[in-house]
Amino acid sequence: MATLSVCQPQLGGFSFENCKRNAVLEAEVTKLGCNIPSARKTGTTICGVVFKDGIVLGADTRATEGMIVADKNCSKIHYISPNIYCCGAGTAADTEMTTQIISSNLELHSLSTSRLPRVATANRMLKQMLFRYQGHIGAALVLGGVDCNGPHLYSIYPHGSTDKLPYVTMGSGSLAAMAVFEDRYKQDMEEEDAKRLVRDAIAAGIFNDLGSGSNIDLCVITKGRVDYLRPHDMANKKGVRCVYEHEALPHQTGNYKYKQGTTGVLTKSVIKLDLEVVEETVQTMDTS
Amino acid sequence: MNTRGLRSQLKDSVPVTGMGQQVGAYGVQDTLRSGFSSVKNELLPSHALELSEKNFQLNQDKMNFSNLRNIQGLHAPRKLQMEYRAARQIQRLPFLQSSHLALDTLKGNDESISFEDILNDPSQSEMVGEPHIMMEYKLGLM
Numbered sequence: 001m002a003t004l005s006v007c008q009p010q011l012g013g014f015s016f017e018n019c020k021r022n023a024v025l026e027a028e029v030t031k032l033g034c035n036i037p038s039a040r041k042t043g044t045t046i047c048g049v050v051f052k053d054g055i056v057l058g059a060d061t062r063a064t065e066g067m068i069v070a071d072k073n074c075s076k077i078h079y080i081s082p083n084i085y086c087c088g089a090g091t092a093a094d095t096e097m098t099t100q101i102i103s104s105n106l107e108l109h110s111l112s113t114s115r116l117p118r119v120a121t122a123n124r125m126l127k128q129m130l131f132r133y134q135g136h137i138g139a140a141l142v143l144g145g146v147d148c149n150g151p152h153l154y155s156i157y158p159h160g161s162t163d164k165l166p167y168v169t170m171g172s173g174s175l176a177a178m179a180v181f182e183d184r185y186k187q188d189m190e191e192e193d194a195k196r197l198v199r200d201a202i203a204a205g206i207f208n209d210l211g212s213g214s215n216i217d218l219c220v221i222t223k224g225r226v227d228y229l230r231p232h233d234m235a236n237k238k239g240v241r242c243v244y245e246h247e248a249l250p251h252q253t254g255n256y257k258y259k260q261g262t263t264g265v266l267t268k269s270v271i272k273l274d275l276e277v278v279e280e281t282v283q284t285m286d287t288s
Numbered sequence: 289m290n291t292r293g294l295r296s297q298l299k300d301s302v303p304v305t306g307m308g309q310q311v312g313a314y315g316v317q318d319t320l321r322s323g324f325s326s327v328k329n330e331l332l333p334s335h336a337l338e339l340s341e342k343n344f345q346l347n348q349d350k351m352n353f354s355n356l357r358n359i360q361g362l363h364a365p366r367k368l369q370m371e372y373r374a375a376r377q378i379q380r381l382p383f384l385q386s387s388h389l390a391l392d393t394l395k396g397n398d399e400s401i402s403f404e405d406i407l408n409d410p411s412q413s414e415m416v417g418e419p420h421i422m423m424e425y426k427l428g429l430m
Contacts, residue, residue, distance in 0.1 A: 012404035014341060019334035104401045112399055132344065136337055
């Protein structure tokens with residue numbers, strides 16, 4: 001009987017068949033007191049700044065799943081086109097798929113126009129797609145690049161609104177990073193100053209926000225050159241206590257193993273186990 | 289992809305009344321083709337996006353044609369719709385997978401990728417329609 005109802009041609013795209021079933025399952029499970037697994041988010045600090053010759057984008061590298069760190073070193077700066085890169089905050093799968101789809105679309109577009117793609121094109125494609133899905137795709141993005149009209153920086157929210165600004169931050173650590181930007185941003189900075197500013201902003205997010213952590217990735221885009229610095233700064237090394245500005249060297253975590261002879265030995269007895277060879281087989285390894 | 293959404297064009301969009309019952313030949317529920325009816329399934333969509341996604345392509349097309357008519361005159365959308373109708377007929381039998389190459393080229397879908405191409409590819413679907421029933425439905429014999 002089920003096959004008789006398949007008379008209409010099937011379309012691709014999202015299928016909402018299981019939504020009612022999922023809602024019922026969720027209600028049942030919360031009645032029992034358990035939790036359904038949550039999507040992996042990148043509770044994040046991402047930011048971008050426009051300097052004299054181009055753009056610096058920065059991101060931390062922690063991906064969280066509820067209260068657990070799911071990925072200690074994930075890459076949040078995604079490639080869109082040779083001159084455009086995009087940082088993504090929000091649900092990790094959504095940012096990944098969205099940036100890949102837009103990257104493919106931009107590639108097809110630039111092949112058909114035979115020109116280097118513009119940042120405004122990427123921005124418009126992203127905002128139209130995110131608005132179509134009314135915020136259900138949880139992707140908050142910082143899009144930056146250099147095209148024929150100069151450097152451009154956009155921030156794109158999950159519901160589809162965009163802002164074109166000289167410095168932007170997104171993610172759960174955005175307030176900490178924005179505080180650093182508001183204090184020290186100047187127009188037409190040099191590249192080293194811009195890199196230091198972005199590094200400090202991301203570090204502020206890492207140390208003051210639980211959803212951000214691990215290392216700092218930077219991406220410097222100028223006309224004709226892209227420097228993808230991953231990792232630019234390993235702010236949190238495992239086993240090393242963190243560096244404060246007033247201390248000269250980072251010190252190792254203490255060694256808590258006891259020396260041989262700390263515990264006095266009262267008696268010692270050695271029992272030899274007699275093991276005899278029962279069977280011996282040789283298996284040749286296939287090294288072709 | 290998206291033309292400017294002028295408010296005056298919205299009057300042409302497909303009215304969103306609900307999931308709607310599948311009404312058969314005699315005005316009653318078509319149990320043979322669409323299964324047993326359930327009021328709960330039909331009153332509310334199971335997801336906020338379900339209705340808007342179902343009508344998205346239709347609304348886009350209506351808006352684009354309406355714009356084109358205002359800019360270039362009635363002949364432009366008419367000619368395009370005629371070409372679409374001709375291209376839509378180039379396909380295999382209903383239960384087989386057709387590539388819709390001509391239709392996609394006309395609509396410009398060959399130069400863009402979206403979720404329709406990645407998720408739920410119809411050529412990979414596990415359900416296949418019963419060939420005789422689908423042919424009879426297409427020819428209007430049933």
